[in-house]
Amino acid sequence: MTLPADIHRDLIVIGASAGGLRVLLQLASALPDGFPPVLVVQHIGHHVSLLPELLEKAGPNRALHPVSGQKIVPGTFLVAPPDHHMLVGDGEIRLTTGPKENFARPAIDPLFRSAALAYGPRAIGVILSGRLDDGTAGLHAIKSAGGLAVVQDPDDADEPSMPSSALRFVAADRIATSAELAGILQELARQPIVVREQVPEIIRCEHELTIDRRNAMQKLDQIGTRSDIVCPECGGVLWEIDDARPKRFRCHTGHAFSLAALDETQASHADAAIWAALKALHERHRVLLMMLELHEPGDPAFDVWRNEAQRVKHRIDVLRQLADDD
Structure with a gap:
């Protein structure tokens, strides 16, 4: 599908965990007022988060924990609230308290999958410092939908595991240090989009499992194979997702895990x-x-x-x- 020449990348989604705060604050201080909306998942579990206040103090753009139904507009950092997955669709935010993915809620992969579906090539996914590999599958989804992938240089990250995993499994468009990230995002956001890729059906199916677990077993049978491993969260059977990179598993109640997790x-x-x-x-x-x-x-x-x-x-x-x- 060919898009009008004036369509640009207008959504940035960022996944970060341990060591990501430093990079996020540096980014907030360097991005200009009115920059395309930046959506952030920082692994915080159910703990109180002061990240919006810190981001707003660091730079000219507004920062907040959104509510469900909140419109996504330029000049804002929208930070996933504690103990909620943050998703996007139809130009607005959707929050859920669904099952954890990679033992995290908020988790990075649900946001990235929803961005791939709703924004396609208009989305830019960014993986920052953190342990293990949450975000790798989501970044792959963004790339599969025609979006761009940016990864922090592992040598620049306080915790290199997440960036290293992303680089292993996803063909990154840019590798950035914390000092380079703002400039690279501004450059990429200006690039016009020519072609919209067809979003793979497996991404759509996994997104549906995040928001609606009716007929979950039937959906899982379509995209995976029942394994002999049980879910460490609920004790149910895990399905191994077909052709997933990295290897991933899901149970019918909604929990999801990478092999590393x-x-x-x-x-x-x-x-x-x-x-x-x-x-x-x-x-x-x-x-x-x-x-x-x-x-x-x-x-x-x-x-x-x-x-x-x-x-x-x-x-x-x-x-x-x-x-x-x-």
């Missing part, structure tokens, strides 16, 4: 399980020793309790060795 939580759960088992075995061993004190050597029951105590002690030693190896 799934690995981190399973490692944490396994470690916690070892320590819980050690605690239970230590308590069992103490009870067995108390039972042993009730009997004299030579009593048949004495041998039973002694043997059981030795068996439990052996298990403690084995698990302790596993814990110490970690």
Whole structure:
């Protein structure tokens, strides 16, 4: 589809986590008044966020936590509120308290997917400093819809994992240091758009799963394959999304994970399980020793309790060795 020559990139979506605040403040101070709207997801969970106040003090543009239905207009930084996913559609904001993605709410991928669908080539996606890889799939969605991808130089990032993941799986249009970012975004926003790409159906389907989980299993069967791994959030079956880069999983209740996020939580759960088992075995061993004190050597029951105590002690030693190896 050919677009009029005067259509430009008019939406910037930014995903940031640990180490992103420094870059966001530098960006806010350098962008001119009336710049195209900038939508920001910073991983904050349900904690109070002062980011809008900090961004507004740093530069000439207004900054705020939007409400559902708020119009998206130039000259504003719209920051995802605590414990809400922020989506875009029809020129306005939609907030949801749907299931977490990559253990985050707000998460980056839902915003980026919605921007890909609603704005197509008019959107510019930006990935800043952060751990793991939230935002990589969303940035891929923006590129697939004809938008542009900008990634902070990992060497310039306080936490390089998110930018490194984005560069591994997405063909970035620009790699920027924090000092270069504002200038690059101004340049890209002025570029006219010629062609609108057809948004892949899998992106549309995943967006629908974010906002409406009716018939979720049917939709997941269309875009993925049921795995033998359970969701670490709710215990349901996970679907492996077909041809996803990076590899990703979803459950029918709406939770979504990259392989890296799934690995981190399973490692944490396994470690916690070892320590819980050690605690239970230590308590069992103490009870067995108390039972042993009730009997004299030579009593048949004495041998039973002694043997059981030795068996439990052996298990403690084995698990302790596993814990110490970690």
